[in-house]
Amino acid sequence: MANERIRNDEKAFLERHGIPEQCVADMRHRADWASCAEFMHPIDCYVAWGFRQCDLGHRLTTARGKCLQCNPASIGFMKGYWTEGYVYLLASQSEEIVKVGWSSDIEKRFRELLSERVGSVSDWQVIRTFLCGQPAALEKALHDRLVNHREVRQYMRHRISREARELFSCSKHAALRAWNEVVASRSEW
Numbered sequence: 146m147a148n149e150r151i152r153n154d155e156k157a158f159l160e161r162h163g164i165p166e167q168c169v170a171d172m173r174h175r176a177d178w179a180s181c182a183e184f185m186h187p188i189d190c191y192v193a194w195g196f197r198q199c200d201l202g203h204r205l206t207t208a209r210g211k212c213l214q215c216n217p218a219s220i221g222f223m224k225g226y227w228t229e230g231y232v233y234l235l236a237s238q239s240e241e242i243v244k245v246g247w248s249s250d251i252e253k254r255f256r257e258l259l260s261e262r263v264g265s266v267s268d269w270q271v272i273r274t275f276l277c278g279q280p281a282a283l284e285k286a287l288h289d290r291l292v293n294h295r296e297v298r299q300y301m302r303h304r305i306s307r308e309a310r311e312l313f314s315c316s317k318h319a320a321l322r323a324w325n326e327v328v329a330s331r332s333e334w
């Protein structure tokens with residue numbers, strides 16, 4: 146899209162969140178959000194620009210019109226639909242608990258999980274990793290498949306109580322079965 150139309154504060158925002166400008170689509174002349182999404186998806190754009198301004202004057206939104214500058218937390222999720230990343234399955238070696246998540250830097254993520262003792266588990270072991278084009282979608286499919294085993298745990302990090310999500314109380318073997326089924330359910334993730 147035409148660079149000169151993006152304001153410097155918008156450029157800075159994109160840069161800060163690692164969003165390449167070719168992933169931003171100029172939506173100023175679209176009729177509605179449905180036509181924005183229709184236009185954006187085939188060209189791998191995940192940020193819409195110029196179709197709607199939020200009350201603060203921000204113009205970078207999702208394909209459905211949610212302001213990204215007010216909701217930067219949705220960026221990671223959205224990018225996961227379009228960026229390559231690793232989906233992982235971890236299991237505790239001492240308890241019947243597994244964790245399914247995704248990250249673009251799996252080694253760094255794994256070190257964090259161990260050092261933070263996420264879910265009060267200190268013996269996470271990597272069972273499977275899968276590099277794919279839509280890690281957030283695959284992660285969601287795995288979470289849906291395991292939903293009956295979902296367990297939310299509190300744990301302490303830097304003396305602050307946190308909530309560990311993405312945890313499931315089931316055996317490693319049950320989780321692996323679910324993993325194999327879901328990964329094989331689509332030829333391409």
Ligand SMILES: [Zn+2]
Pocket residue numbers: 199200201202203212213214215216
């Ligand atoms: Zn905003």
